[in-house]
Amino acid sequence: MKWLPPSPHREAILDFLTRARCSLIQRGPDESPLVQFEDGGLMELDKIRYDEDRAFYHADEPAKRTRGEYRATQYSDVCGSVDEMKRIFAQEPERIAGDRAYLDALLEDALYMMRRMNLRHEAYLQFAREVADLARRALAVEQESMEPAIQGVDELRRMWDEDPDCARTQLDRLNELAEQVRGVASRQEGKLKQLKDIAIAIYQAYQAVKGQRNWSEEEAQAQQSAEKGD
Numbered sequence: 001m002k003w004l005p006p007s008p009h010r011e012a013i014l015d016f017l018t019r020a021r022c023s024l025i026q027r028g029p030d031e032s033p034l035v036q037f038e039d040g041g042l043m044e045l046d047k048i049r050y051d052e053d054r055a056f057y058h059a060d061e062p063a064k065r066t067r068g069e070y071r072a073t074q075y076s077d078v079c080g081s082v083d084e085m086k087r088i089f090a091q092e093p094e095r096i097a098g099d100r101a102y103l104d105a106l107l108e109d110a111l112y113m114m115r116r117m118n119l120r121h122e123a124y125l126q127f128a129r130e131v132a133d134l135a136r137r138a139l140a141v142e143q144e145s146m147e148p149a150i151q152g153v154d155e156l157r158r159m160w161d162e163d164p165d166c167a168r169t170q171l172d173r174l175n176e177l178a179e180q181v182r183g184v185a186s187r188q189e190g191k192l193k194q195l196k197d198i199a200i201a202i203y204q205a206y207q208a209v210k211g212q213r214n215w216s217e218e219e220a221q222a223q224q225s226a227e228k229g230d
Helices: 009-018 078-091 100-139 147-162 171-210 216-228
Strands: 022-025 034-037 042-044 048-051 055-058
Touching: 009 022, 009 034, 009 048, 009 055, 055 078, 078 100, 100 171, 147 171
Parallel strands: none
Antiparallel strands: 022 034, 034 042, 048 055
16 A cells, blocks of 8 residues: 555556456566556656546656566556647647657557567467367267166166166166266266366466456456356
8 A cells, every 4th residue: 555656546456457457467566567558658656646637647747757577557458648749749749859759658668568568469369379278178078878877777767667676686687777877976976077177277377368367347247147048
């Protein structure tokens, strides 16, 4: 909590985090966490600012932005960078000559965020490939035929009808038929275990592609739809 920006910026970023529109990346205990926006922007939590016109933006301009293993962007998305450039073109055209460093930084921010979105796209494609492979494995698990069990049940009933004393006279055959029924069930259980393992692997692939992102709202909506049968 100590890294949250002051109000009203604090409330804006908390709302975004709650609605899973961005996620936190924890760093060292003495470093502000990073906020990763879904459109590629990346900022230190304590440096985030918000207003109605610019949405989320970085408190520091390029010369003061933190650098390291990541690039702190001026805006949370490419639209913010483009809108700022267009504002300068219309209202402060002299900055093209006098403040090229800032304009160049906006362009680099845009490219950085677009590259990040491409990387994210690749992550989704890898997820799709993994799920497709798992789906093929699931479809290859053939459903166990119940016919041997049905035949065994029918024969057991026939024997009981024809010879109520068959447990004394045909015990081996009765046990054989009972095991025939159980064998089908055992094979069904084995195949269901294979399918369950594949379903869990799909879930693990989903967790991997989600990473630290908070998708709780979307997950809750998906669960509600599944419960309703939508």
